[in-house]
Amino acid sequence: MHPNLKTATVALGLSLLGSVCAAQSAINTYSGSDDAADTSGPWTQSAAAETSFGSAAAGFGSLQTLTFEAQALGMGGFTQGNASVAISGSDYGNGFSGVSNTTFGNLYGFNVTSGGSQWLGAPAGSATFTFAGGTHAFGAYFTGLQTVFSGSSLMVVTFNDGTSQTLAVPVNANGGASYFGFTNTNAFSSVTLSNVSNDAWGVDNVSFTVTSVPEPGSMALMVAGLAMVGAARRRRANRAL
Ligand SMILES: [Ca+2]
Numbered sequence: 759m760h761p762n763l764k765t766a767t768v769a770l771g772l773s774l775l776g777s778v779c780a781a782q783s784a785i786n787t788y789s790g791s792d793d794a795a796d797t798s799g800p801w802t803q804s805a806a807a808e809t810s811f812g813s814a815a816a817g818f819g820s821l822q823t824l825t826f827e828a829q830a831l832g833m834g835g836f837t838q839g840n841a842s843v844a845i846s847g848s849d850y851g852n853g854f855s856g857v858s859n860t861t862f863g864n865l866y867g868f869n870v871t872s873g874g875s876q877w878l879g880a881p882a883g884s885a886t887f888t889f890a891g892g893t894h895a896f897g898a899y900f901t902g903l904q905t906v907f908s909g910s911s912l913m914v915v916t917f918n919d920g921t922s923q924t925l926a927v928p929v930n931a932n933g934g935a936s937y938f939g940f941t942n943t944n945a946f947s948s949v950t951l952s953n954v955s956n957d958a959w960g961v962d963n964v965s966f967t968v969t970s971v972p973e974p975g976s977m978a979l980m981v982a983g984l985a986m987v988g989a990a991r992r993r994r995a996n997r998a999l
């Protein structure tokens with residue numbers, strides 16, 4: 759092999775390895791909104807987004823979902839499975855803040871779990887979900903959000919995957935439900951949902967991946983990179999004999 763070609767082969771192999779080891783995060787979002795939908799559903803667009811999110815997230819591990827059905831009511835927070843949940847901000851009482859089992863209507867937070875009644879809210883506050891072992895995906899139903907309070911930017915999702923990231927959750931004119939989820943090629947250990955207004959809202963059926971597995975594409979790249987470096991080294995060693 760021409761020496762220049764050998765150098766190029768090693769460089770390509772190392773560059774393939776580098777693209778795996780120092781990968782930029784690739785974030786894909788999934789959202790669907792059912793403006794003004796009833797608290798009993800159906801939430802057709804939201805459910806479609808949930809399905810798309812679930813399919814994408816499955817590539818990163820198995821999904822775990824928090825329905826808030828087994829949790830004590832109020833602001834105390836809890837740990838379930840791989841997730842710990844902390845709620846901050848003012849306590850506006852039953853039906854608004856913390857884990858709730860109240861249904862005031864579609865302009866407020868409400869349950870979306872089939873056969874369930876409980877959900878989580880934090881108007882003018884935040885809820886932080888921390889995941890043991892990290893996660894590559896996060897998705898949830900958001901209920902009761904209304905643009906009249908702070909336009910379309912009143913609910914944000916923040917997390918750190920090596921870089922501080924902020925995503926906006928869709929907000930409806932007349933409450934109802936929306937689904938918002940995302941996958942990330944970089945892992946992250948927690949997600950904070952922050953609301954900048956005193957709009958009453960809820961979140962329910964919060965899903966995340968609990969086992970991180972190498973993405974097939976990255977694994978193939980890594981194997982290809984190692985194989986090329988190894989082959990070039992073997993050729994160099996053979997020539998020295
Ligand atoms: Ca629920």
Ligand SMILES: [Ca+2]
Binds near residue numbers: 865866867902933957
């Ligand atoms: Ca509301």
